[in-house]
Amino acid sequence: xxxxTDRRQVAEHLALTLVGAGMQxxxxxxxxxxxxxxxxxxxxGDLSEELGASAGSVSGAVKMVxxxxxxxxxxxxxxxxxxxxxxxxxxxxxxxxxxxPIDDILDAVARGVESVxxxxxxxxxxxxxxxxxxxxxxxxALVERFEQRRSESRP
Amino acid sequence: xxxxTDRRQVAEHLALTLVGAGMQxxxxxxxxxxxxxxxxxxxxGDLSEELGASAGSVSGAVKMVxxxxxxxxxxxxxxxxxxxxxxxxxxxxxxxxxxxPIDDILDAVARGVESVxxxxxxxxxxxxxxxxxxxxxxxxALVERFEQRRSESRP
DNA sequence: GCGAACGTTCAGAAATTTCTGAAGGCTGGG
DNA sequence: CCCAGCCTTCAGAAATTTCTGAACGTTCGC
Numbered sequence: 001x002x003x004x005t006d007r008r009q010v011a012e013h014l015a016l017t018l019v020g021a022g023m024q025x026x027x028x029x030x031x032x033x034x035x036x037x038x039x040x041x042x043x044x045g046d047l048s049e050e051l052g053a054s055a056g057s058v059s060g061a062v063k064m065v066x067x068x069x070x071x072x073x074x075x076x077x078x079x080x081x082x083x084x085x086x087x088x089x090x091x092x093x094x095x096x097x098x099x100x101p102i103d104d105i106l107d108a109v110a111r112g113v114e115s116v117x118x119x120x121x122x123x124x125x126x127x128x129x130x131x132x133x134x135x136x137x138x139x140x141a142l143v144e145r146f147e148q149r150r151s152e153s154r155p
Numbered sequence: 156x157x158x159x160t161d162r163r164q165v166a167e168h169l170a171l172t173l174v175g176a177g178m179q180x181x182x183x184x185x186x187x188x189x190x191x192x193x194x195x196x197x198x199x200g201d202l203s204e205e206l207g208a209s210a211g212s213v214s215g216a217v218k219m220v221x222x223x224x225x226x227x228x229x230x231x232x233x234x235x236x237x238x239x240x241x242x243x244x245x246x247x248x249x250x251x252x253x254x255x256p257i258d259d260i261l262d263a264v265a266r267g268v269e270s271v272x273x274x275x276x277x278x279x280x281x282x283x284x285x286x287x288x289x290x291x292x293x294x295x296a297l298v299e300r301f302e303q304r305r306s307e308s309r310p
Numbered sequence: 311g312c313g314a315a316c317g318t319t320c321a322g323a324a325a326t327t328t329c330t331g332a333a334g335g336c337t338g339g340g
Numbered sequence: 341c342c343c344a345g346c347c348t349t350c351a352g353a354a355a356t357t358t359c360t361g362a363a364c365g366t367t368c369g370c
Contacts (some may be wrong), residue, residue, distance in 0.1 A: 011269040014263040021256035022177045025328075035283070036267065036273045046345065054330050059348055080337065081346060086279060091286045101176035108169040112191065119193045124241060127305075128190070131246045134301045142297065146289045148200040180358075199317065209360050214318055236316065263362060 011036040026053060026061035027068075034071055034086045041074045041083035069093045092143045099139050106132045159180035166191040181208060189226055189241045196238035224248045226293045247298045254294050259264075261287045 009021075011032040018028040029051050048058045062084065065071050070090045076083045087093070109132065112125045128151060163216040166187040184206050189197060197205075203213045217239065220226050225245045231238045242248070264287065267280045 006270055010263075010267050014260075014267055017256075017259050017263040024191065035279055036187060036276050038276050040275075055347070056331070056349080057329050060328090061235050063348090069176060091283050095286070095290070099276075101172075105169075105176060108165075108172040110166050112169055115161055116191065119234075121191050121193050121288075124190055128246050130305070131250070135250070135297075138297055138300075142290075142293055146286060150285070210317070211319080211361070212359050215359090
């Protein structure tokens with residue numbers, strides 16, 4: 001509820017926190033910019049200026065954040081620039097996709113189970129496989145529950 | 156179900172997959188070594204030999220993996236070396252802790268909510284905050300459900 | 311106590327990731 | 341058709357992460 005400088009600082013702090021959680025630096029900064037703006041949409045140029053970063057790195061970061069499904073292109077007629085904005089269900093889709101690597105892990109573990117004779121190692125691998133399978137099946141339901149609850153409380 | 160060379164290859168592949176999911180390289184290799192061994196426990200020396208890595212990097216990696224709660228020291232009398240093995244509920248605890256960064260994110264977002272005037276940005280931040288709060292409260296229950304199901308099927 | 315076997319720490323080297331800046335490609339207006 | 345504005349790509353520079361190897365503690369057997 002304070003000044004504009006403060007808003008940027010807080011945004012930057014959130015970006016750094018996301019970096020701590022494993023996100024790429026510039027991608028996190030771009031994301032924070034979208035979170036904290038009251039504009040309808042931002043262009044690559046806006047971001048470059050706002051963040052004080054080169055057009056090149058902004059371009060790469062935007063690409064990443066878009067692949068994550070957090071922002072989307074928004075068509076604006078009468079403008080040659082590409083406009084972007086956050087997607088509505090950004091966070092739930094992000095969380096869902098965070099679990100995409102789990103598919104890969106699952107494959108690798110399943111291969112492990114096949115490659116070892118029965119014994120302690122195999123039991124360990126089976127346990128790991130079962131857990132990741134469980135996650136893969138339960139997470140979508142979890143996300144859905146959140147969205148449902150939300151739509152109820154805001155009819 | 157094939158040779159020893161194969162086991163190592165499969166283990167190494169799982170390690171690389173975990174790296175892809177964000178884990179540190181040597182930590183992932185150490186973890187895979189524990190997953191795939193039929194020994195009761197491994198020492199730093201064992202790992203160094205098995206992985207062909209220096210004692211120094213093994214030491215650092217073991218420290219990390221232990222902080223993650225995936226392995227534990229096991230007392231072996233009559234041996235000067237430190238022995239380690241995987242913890243029983245390694246995967247569920249890991250998943251639980253994966254959500255530790257969420258606390259930090261939650262703090263940062265909450266600060267964001269306070270720092271902006273009512274408007275689109277604020278609504279976005281509130282949504283994000285609510286979602287992470289939801290996760291924080293639901294994940295433990297999810298993990299518990301898995302363990303319960305598992306203990307039922309293996310009485 | 312002394313010596314040997316292990317493990318840890320840390321400075322520096324190596325590898326990887328990340329950013330920049332310049333060159334080039336589209337697109338729409340004139 | 342040409343030009344201007346905007347974005348993307350890419351090679352190289354900068355920063356960061358990760359590994360090694362040597363020096364230093366510790367612990368146990370003797």
